[in-house]
Amino acid sequence: MAAAASARESVGNRVLGWIGLLAAFGFGILVSATGLIDEFVYYWPDIEYLAVQHMRLVAISGGLAIVAGIAIGIWLSRPSMARFAETVMQVFNIGTTIPTLAILALSMSLLGIGAVPAIFGLFIASLLPIVRNTYAGLKAVPAHMKEAANGMGMSPRTMLLRVELPNALYVIFAGIRTALTINVGTVPLAFLIGGGGLGELIFTGIALNEFGMMLAGAVPTAALAIATDFAIAQIQYWAIPRGVNPQR
Amino acid sequence: MFKSIARTVTLVAALALGTATAATAETITVGGKNFTEQLLLAEMTEQLLAAKGYDVDKRDGLGSTVLRQAQENGQVDVYWEYTGTSLVVYNKVKERLSPEETYEKVKELDAEKGLVWLNPSKANNTYALAMNRSEAEEKGIASISDLKAKLEAGEELSFAVNAEFPHREDGLRGLQKTYDFRYPRSLLKAMESGLTYQALKENQVDVGLVFATDGRIAAFDFVTLEDDRGFFPAYAITPVIRKETLDANPELAEVLNGLSAKLDDDTMRKLNASVDVDKKTIEEVAGNFLSEQGLI
Numbered sequence: 265m266a267a268a269a270s271a272r273e274s275v276g277n278r279v280l281g282w283i284g285l286l287a288a289f290g291f292g293i294l295v296s297a298t299g300l301i302d303e304f305v306y307y308w309p310d311i312e313y314l315a316v317q318h319m320r321l322v323a324i325s326g327g328l329a330i331v332a333g334i335a336i337g338i339w340l341s342r343p344s345m346a347r348f349a350e351t352v353m354q355v356f357n358i359g360t361t362i363p364t365l366a367i368l369a370l371s372m373s374l375l376g377i378g379a380v381p382a383i384f385g386l387f388i389a390s391l392l393p394i395v396r397n398t399y400a401g402l403k404a405v406p407a408h409m410k411e412a413a414n415g416m417g418m419s420p421r422t423m424l425l426r427v428e429l430p431n432a433l434y435v436i437f438a439g440i441r442t443a444l445t446i447n448v449g450t451v452p453l454a455f456l457i458g459g460g461g462l463g464e465l466i467f468t469g470i471a472l473n474e475f476g477m478m479l480a481g482a483v484p485t486a487a488l489a490i491a492t493d494f495a496i497a498q499i500q501y502w503a504i505p506r507g508v509n510p511q512r
Numbered sequence: 513m514f515k516s517i518a519r520t521v522t523l524v525a526a527l528a529l530g531t532a533t534a535a536t537a538e539t540i541t542v543g544g545k546n547f548t549e550q551l552l553l554a555e556m557t558e559q560l561l562a563a564k565g566y567d568v569d570k571r572d573g574l575g576s577t578v579l580r581q582a583q584e585n586g587q588v589d590v591y592w593e594y595t596g597t598s599l600v601v602y603n604k605v606k607e608r609l610s611p612e613e614t615y616e617k618v619k620e621l622d623a624e625k626g627l628v629w630l631n632p633s634k635a636n637n638t639y640a641l642a643m644n645r646s647e648a649e650e651k652g653i654a655s656i657s658d659l660k661a662k663l664e665a666g667e668e669l670s671f672a673v674n675a676e677f678p679h680r681e682d683g684l685r686g687l688q689k690t691y692d693f694r695y696p697r698s699l700l701k702a703m704e705s706g707l708t709y710q711a712l713k714e715n716q717v718d719v720g721l722v723f724a725t726d727g728r729i730a731a732f733d734f735v736t737l738e739d740d741r742g743f744f745p746a747y748a749i750t751p752v753i754r755k756e757t758l759d760a761n762p763e764l765a766e767v768l769n770g771l772s773a774k775l776d777d778d779t780m781r782k783l784n785a786s787v788d789v790d791k792k793t794i795e796e797v798a799g800n801f802l803s804e805q806g807l808i
Contacts, residue, residue: 313697377711458703468675471575
């Protein structure tokens with residue numbers, strides 16, 4: 265019975281595989297027929313130049329958000345903050361409810377135009393997932409572990425560094441992955457306030473109704489988002505100690 | 513099963529009926545591009561036509577090419593286009609023409625596509641490169657040729673542009689061909705159309721792309737660089753309407769020409785400035801202008 269089921273499943277998988285292959289093949293034909301490859305070759309210098317700008321915006325805003333987000337998450341999870349933690353979290357929630365475009369517009373009126381307000385806006389937009397996951401990860405560390413650490417005579421600081429953080433790391437990383445992937449996908453909006461990035465190709469493509477130019481911005485953006493997520497997943501896999509890593 | 517098919521059929525029939533009645537009602541779709549002057553013109557046209565008893569549907573904030581495409585496809589009935597844009601960008605005409613010839617040429621070429629150019633206004637909203645007066649004087653830049661010379665001498669003068677300009681034949685592409693230079697990629701700062709003025713005012717860039725009829729040029733004390741090789745064509749603001757729409761509503765020509773006759777460079781600059789400098793709303797500025805001129 266089980267064998268039959270698994271046989272059926274493998275047939276199903278094979279059919280799916282073929283369909284996938286055919287779809288990829290068809291897509292390839294479509295791509296070359298519409299001259300998209302030529303378009304990409306034509307825009308390649310732009311793509312290269314803008315992708316560097318794009319990743320610089322992600323790295324700076326995301327880096328700042330990781331440092332600040334984890335620090336705030338740890339601070340909120342301390343027993344002294346227990347009464348205020350949820351209230352403070354709501355403030356960060358607001359940062360996420362405001363559309364990113366509005367955040368960019370607001371930071372533009374504070375910081376002028378260019379890369380600086382764009383970085384600030386992106387920083388605000390990617391802060392919440394990191395704070396939320398750091399806080400939740402630390403709160404979810406089993407009480408018996410903390411008690412044991414306490415019983416061993418660890419100071420609160422040692423306990424945080426040696427027991428709580430390693431145990432929460434997996435959840436914290438999940439937050440970082442969410443935040444940075446969204447960040448990469450949001451950077452195109454930075455174009456509107458002169459921040460640069462691949463949004464330039466996307467918005468110019470829209471303004472000029474040039475499909476190829478739009479894709480020359482959108483496809484690399486999507487690829488960067490996937491690559492970023494993959495890179496952090498690798499760090500997540502290797503950086504978290506074996507004992508507390510559900511993947512290993 | 514049968515019931516759901518019957519429901520779908522009813523729905524489709526209802527939808528078809530809906531579109532049919534919508535087509536017979538006098539709904540005029542007014543288009544507009546994505547900068548102040550165009551938002552103002554679209555708003556004025558909407559208020560004007562509404563006052564004449566039409567149902568108006570306004571679609572503004574679009575890029576030039578998208579808007580033109582929408583009009584050719586019949587999704588937009590009327591909007592204000594610039595003669596030079598149609599000549600160089602849509603009709604790909606390369607020869608240099610006088611303002612009158614430009615108008616006659618686009619009128620003739622676009623007629624084949626079912627678009628009617630009504631009377632041109634006296635407002636010529638050409639592109640211009642602007643700098644802060646103090647910086648331009650200090651560096652001794654008065655014309656685009658001066659700018660080219662400075663760039664070739666290795667000076668880093670950053671240039672704020674909108675999304676379209678670098679890729680338009682009547683924009684940077686053609687400008688570079690005419691003046692035979694290349695603006696370095698790293699010095700081009702692309703952004704939303706209206707922000708180029710703010711960027712220049714705050715000294716975040718050295719050169720800004722501006723429109724000649726914009727009120728902020730005077731208000732922010734900018735100087736525009738002389739186009740000493742006469743590259744930019746004339747851009748007379750003109751209402752362009754689909755022939756089908758005009759045939760169904762011939763009186764629209766008179767209404768729109770009436771508004772067109774009231775527009776010139778000074779008027780446009782003042783109207784644009786009341787939105788961009790004095791921060792009045794587009795609705796208010798458009799409404800005030802129409803009633804002052806006795807159009808509504």
